[in-house]
Amino acid sequence: MSIRLDRRRLLMLGAATIAAAGTGSLAGCGSDDASGDGVADLQLWTFLDPTGTDPRGKALQEIVDGFNGSQSAAKVTVTSINYAKIDGEVIRAANTGGGPDIVNIYLPQLAQHVEGGSVQPIDEFAKDWLAQAGSDYLFPVDSAKIDGELMALPWESRVWLFWYRKDILDKYGVTPPTTLDEAVAAGAAVRKASGNKVTGFAIGLSEQSLGADFMEKFDPLTAGYGGAVIGADGKAAFAGDAGVQAMAMVKKFADAGAFGREVLTMGADEVVNGVKAGTVAMAIAGSFRVAATRSADGVGDNLVTSPVPGVTAGRRLPTAVAGQTLAMGANTEHPEQVWAFMQYYLSAESQAKFAAAGVLPVLRSVYDQPAVAQASNAKELLEWRDYLAADGKVSVYPPDYSELSTNLVKAAQKMVFDGAAIPAGLTEVQNQYNQNRK
Amino acid sequence: MALYLPALVLVALVSVFPIAYALRLSVYRTRALRTVEFIGWDNFATVLGPAGWADIARTFVYVVASLLLAVPLGLALAVLLNKQVRFVRLFRVVILLPWVVSQTVAALLWKWLLNGQYGPLHGLFGGEGPLSSTWGSMASLIVVNVWLSYPLATILCLAALQTVPAEQIEASRVDGCTPRQSFFQVIVPTIRSTLLILVIMLTLLYFNMVTLVYTLTGGGPFSGTQVLSLNAFLQSFQFFKIGVGAAYSVVLFVLNIVFGVAYIRVLKGKNDG
Structure with missing residues (x-):
């Protein structure tokens, strides 16, 4: 049997193919009543x-x-x-x-x-x-x-908590800190004692995952110093005194040696993986990750959580909600x-x-x-x-928060490790953001 | 004409329409995935601004360095695999193995290998892996890219080498050529067309590569591995600035066309000569 393909038939075949493809692609998305039984x-x-x-x-x-x-x-x-x-x-x-x-x-x-x-x-x-x-x-x-x-x-x-590996702190004779300055010193002591093999206090500065790990620290730190990343008017406000103090605290961790350049490759996942692997001694991480982290080999009750130590003794850092x-x-x-x-x-x-x-x-x-x-x-x-x-x-999370957090963590990399001035680095990102919002 | 129609419709749907759509998007201010207003060349001003030129420069470093490593490596391995030695099939399988690894898996594997704290090679790095520095990160990216793509070069070169007549090589040796001269003056010119096609294929592949860069370095640190293709992806699908992302894509498209045409002209010129 032979089928004669004249021009009209070809056109109809083409149209039918396109229609079938279009219908198929539409049917592949969203909800339907696939079973045909009304479910x-x-x-x-x-x-x-x-x-x-x-x-x-x-x-x-x-x-x-x-x-x-x-x-x-x-x-x-x-x-x-x-x-x-x-x-x-x-x-x-x-x-x-x-x-x-x-x-x-x-x-x-x-x-x-x-x-x-x-x-x-x-x-x-x-x-x-x-x-x-x-x-x-x-x-x-x-x-x-x-x-x-x-x-x-x-x-x-979810709240962001102070995490520490009790077994690692014990191994290096370091007591859990009660203030941020103590956390700086404790982190530096652990990293030094481990020959730089264990990050004392990890703050992920990778621009992967939209800089989420950095923002999860920078936001509460800024709040702890009485400011906000995004003001009530929707404009960026992190280049004020509070943001500058928060950024200076992050840099203090680096300068003291609580973390090294390894944090440039760390996002939230890598920090948590480091805690699991025993290569990160302390961090600020989310409550939602505690159960999964404790289930890792050798972690269990060695992972201890508490409210994040504040700027001064007896105070706690606000937690982002x-x-x-x-x-x-x-x-x-x-x-x-x-x-x-x-x-x-x-x-x-x-x-x-x-x-x-x-x-x-x-x-x-x-x-x-x-x-x-x-x-x-x-x-x-x-x-x-x-x-x-x-x-x-x-906190306030505007539609372009992803871009803001990515730009902020890039600026933070330069301020922490590349000698860029803190107020200038924050101001540049803030001005750029507010300009774009207009 | 009617016989061509389905093919033309298909090409229009999968090639022409997306290109035209990207061109249109690139001259609009967008909100999420919707166009808001015509802004002319403003998006290109972003792409071709100081930061954009840095992206272009990094893209060239990445593409050229990868080509300079992958093509000679692929050719050298093809020459080895073309010899009649024992276990040649086993060697072929082992050498071509990276080809079956996806970019995501390769990136995650190498990320672990290069981790300065717990990776198997951590003893080499003293706590800070190569991904922690700008140049180390770019170098790692190039190495992983070459690791992923040299099998393609090897296969194409091997296929081409097997078409070179043995008599031609023997004749050159009889005429007094050393093995080196025979290789560069007889074999390489014979497989030149394949080599140029390979270079075109790899150039396009490297220019447009997103997954590997995104997963291995994310463009960092210090934006040291931020290449055009990554920025096109980030702007379009992470920041949802699809207009700016389209402008990046258009610039990439132009670069692809320019390089493709240049290679083809070189190939045509040599063949004509």
Whole structure:
């Protein structure tokens, strides 16, 4: 049998191919009713990996399984994406008409998602729930509002704590510091005693991962000296006295020898990996990483956490308060089911599961739940909660925070290791940022 | 004409349209992934400003140094693999192995190897690995890039070497050529076309490389490994300044075209000669 391909047939074939390709690509994105049985297939994109070793991933899987088993209207499927890439992936996908139905967003990136059009407001859905549970939030849920609209529901709190490896400090005869100046001296002593093989006090100055590790220290340090990275008017304000003192403190660690140029290759992951490997003795790191770090070989109870020592004895450094949120994808076809899942995610039962994995719950009442109060890490969780309540500071995270943090860490590299003047280095980045905002 | 149509539509969809779209984006101020207003050449003023020229200079260092190492290395290994020795198949597999490693995996592997504190080579570095300094970081990047791409050079050179007639080489030896003269005056001119195609392929590959740079150094420290392709990616998909990112891409595109045309002219000129 032969098929004659005349011009008209070829044109029709071409058009059909293009149409099929277009339809296929559209069908590949976003939510659908894949099973055809009326069950909404909801895509959840998150940085957590249910198949990995992080206890939070396992808790996530339990919650998703619990939700899928609790009702028959929707089935949630998890897609895990590296935390450094997830925001870009979601915004790109949403702008092509696809993307997830539910997306996990780190609070500092929320404004970027709103500007990128990847999420939608949830005020209508959350109104009644917030009327009941809103006051239960440990920190104001308003932090997830952009231009007056609620764009996400925080489900996790995190504080930044002083971490130290007790076994390493003991090995070198160093006592845990109680002030920042003592931390400088202790860090320098450890690094010197180890022949520079152990970083005494790590502050990651790599520009990878958007300079997040540096910002997680610079922000609370600036607050500790009475300032803010971004002022209430939305303008950068870190080149003021407080920011200069904070930067000078970072440089002091380097000058004293508490860390060397190895921190130029360290981001948040590398600092934590260093603590696990025993090549970092002290750091300021997030509460959310404690459980995973302790599970590493040889770490366990050798990792001790406490509020970050303050500028003077008896005081504590304020802690940045941030956390993970759950948002509704801009292109979801099943907003009701998405909201149902978000509520389930914020239920006391789900929050207790995350608490067992070392996550600080966002709702006060959850701490009274037997599953949390009687958990093996209950004492530590309560200490973190109290630190958050007493010294927590919610920062402003503008849409271009990623660029600002990258530029700031590049400037910090020069100020700490390259002899650049501190006020001038900060002022240059601040002016550039404020100029661009105009 | 109708027979060409599907192919033309496909090429337009995957090549012409994205290029035209990038050109359009590059002259707009954008907000997230949306165009806001026409701003003419303002984005190019950023790309071709002082910091942008530094990026271009670093890109050239990275591309040229990688080429200077990868091509001779690939050719030398191809010559060795072309000899009839025992276990030649085993050697071929081992030498070509890096080719199957993805850029991300290679970057993470080398990052661990070069870590000054806990990497296997840490004894060489005394606490601070090469990735902690500007030049060490660029040197490491080039080495890893060459490690990843020399197998491609080896394969192409090996294929070309196997087309050189043995009689031609023997004749040159009978005429009194030393092995070195025979190689440079008989073999290399015979495989010149392949070498030039290889150089074009590697040049384009190196100019456009993002994953390796992003994962290994992230452009640092001190922006010492910040190359054009990385900045195009960062501006577009980390800072969501897609207009500036498109301007970087356009500059990269022009460089690719210029180098591609130059190589082809050299090839054509030699062949004509």
